[in-house]
Amino acid sequence: MSTILRLSLGVLFLIESLAPISYQASVEVNENRALVDYPEKITFYLQASSSEEIESVELVFGTDAISCGENVTRAIPEDYKSSKEVDVEWEFLLRRSGTLPPGTDVWWVWKLTDSSGNRTETPRQSLHFIDDTFDWQLHQSESLDFHWYEGSAGFIRELAQAGETALSYLFEVTGVKIQERVSIYIYEDSDAMQTATLFAPDWSGGIAFSEYRTVLAGVPPGSITWGKDVVAHELTHVLVGVYTFSCVESMPIWLNEGLAMLMEESVGITHDSEMERLANAIEDNDLLSVREISYIFSNDPDLARQAYAQSLSLVEFLFETYGQEKMLQFLDKFKQGISQDRALKDVYGYDQDSLNAAWREWIGAPPLEGTP
Ligand SMILES: [Zn+2]
Known part of the structure; x- marks a missing residue:
C-alpha cells in the first residue's frame, strides 16, 4: 500500500516540476486605491500598464467578519476591454450588499490575467471603513x-x-x-x-x-x-x-432577546413595565404563544413590547427551573446548527407547545383549552 502511495506522490511531484514556465507579463501598477463614501459605498480604482495584453481583471475583497465558508467577494468590472493599459474602477454598493458597521477593515487585491493566461496579483491592501466626519x-x-x-x-x-x-x-x-x-x-x-x-x-x-x-x-x-x-x-x-454562530441560524428570537433583557438587569435596569404588561396579558388571557415569538416579533409596537416581556419571562423560567448549565447546553445546540425543536427536546425535554404550557403554569396563567 505504502509503496503505491509513495509512487503516485512521486508522479505528482514530477508533473508539477515539469510544468512549463511561461513568460510572465511585467505589470506596473500606477494607482491602486479605494475611496470610502460612508455608509453608501466603497469605490476601488486600478491603473496599471503591462507588457502583454491584460485580458481580464478581477477584484477580490473581504473583511474579518465571522462567516459561513470563505468570506470573500469577487467582482469583475463589466466594461473592461482587453488592453495593455488597465484603467478600471468598481463600486461596492452597500445598499445592495448589506451595511458594514463603522470600523470594519476591508482588504482587497486585483487579479490580472494576460493573453497567455499568466496571472498577476497586486499586493494585499486594506482600508478602514469609518465615518471620518x-x-x-x-x-x-x-x-x-x-x-x-x-x-x-x-x-x-x-x-x-x-x-x-x-x-x-x-x-x-x-x-x-x-x-x-x-x-x-x-x-x-x-x-x-x-x-x-x-x-x-x-x-x-x-x-x-x-x-x-x-x-x-x-x-x-x-x-x-x-x-x-x-x-x-x-x-x-x-x-x-x-457564541452560537453556525451556518444554519436556528436560535429562537425569544431566547436572544430574553437573554439581552436579563443582562440589562446587571447594570441596574428594572423591567417593571414589562412585568405589568405580562400581568395584564395573563389577566386578559391574551398571551402570545412560544411559537409566535420564535422567529419574528410583530411590527405592531404594542405586540412587540409584549413579545419582549414574554421573552424575558421565558428565559427567567428556564434559568430558575433548570439552572445555568442547561442554558449553556441549550446555546451549544444552536452553535451546532440544531433546530429549535430538537434543541428544546434534547436539553429540556419540551417541544414548543409543552414549553408554552409549562411556562404558562409557572407564571400563573390558566392552561390553554385542549391542554390536558
Ligand atoms: Zn435586542
Whole structure:
C-alpha cells in the first residue's frame, strides 16, 4: 500500500516540476486605491500598464467578519476591454450588499490575467471603513473598545463600566465568555446612529453586528441610564451571536432577546413595565404563544413590547427551573446548527407547545383549552 502511495506522490511531484514556465507579463501598477463614501459605498480604482495584453481583471475583497465558508467577494468590472493599459474602477454598493458597521477593515487585491493566461496579483491592501466626519475618540476598558465623539470622558467611562459588568454577569449566568474585543460606537443620538447604517429601523437606538463584533448605540451624553441599558443589551446580542454562530441560524428570537433583557438587569435596569404588561396579558388571557415569538416579533409596537416581556419571562423560567448549565447546553445546540425543536427536546425535554404550557403554569396563567 505504502509503496503505491509513495509512487503516485512521486508522479505528482514530477508533473508539477515539469510544468512549463511561461513568460510572465511585467505589470506596473500606477494607482491602486479605494475611496470610502460612508455608509453608501466603497469605490476601488486600478491603473496599471503591462507588457502583454491584460485580458481580464478581477477584484477580490473581504473583511474579518465571522462567516459561513470563505468570506470573500469577487467582482469583475463589466466594461473592461482587453488592453495593455488597465484603467478600471468598481463600486461596492452597500445598499445592495448589506451595511458594514463603522470600523470594519476591508482588504482587497486585483487579479490580472494576460493573453497567455499568466496571472498577476497586486499586493494585499486594506482600508478602514469609518465615518471620518466625526472626531472619534477611543476609550479602552478590559475587553471593550469604546469609540465616541460627544460627551465627557467620565460619561464614556461609566458606559464602559456598564459594558464590563454586563460581560461578567453574562459569563456568570450562562458561561458565555468574551473571546475577542468588541467595538462599541456611541453616536450622539438615535438619529445620528440610524444615519450611520443603511437599514436601521427608525425606532432603533442600538444595533448589534455580532459577526463584526461591533455595537452601535445612539446615546445623548445626558442619558446615562439609557446608555447602560442599550450597551448591556446589544453587547449580549454580540456575545451570544458569536457564541452560537453556525451556518444554519436556528436560535429562537425569544431566547436572544430574553437573554439581552436579563443582562440589562446587571447594570441596574428594572423591567417593571414589562412585568405589568405580562400581568395584564395573563389577566386578559391574551398571551402570545412560544411559537409566535420564535422567529419574528410583530411590527405592531404594542405586540412587540409584549413579545419582549414574554421573552424575558421565558428565559427567567428556564434559568430558575433548570439552572445555568442547561442554558449553556441549550446555546451549544444552536452553535451546532440544531433546530429549535430538537434543541428544546434534547436539553429540556419540551417541544414548543409543552414549553408554552409549562411556562404558562409557572407564571400563573390558566392552561390553554385542549391542554390536558
Ligand atoms: Zn435586542
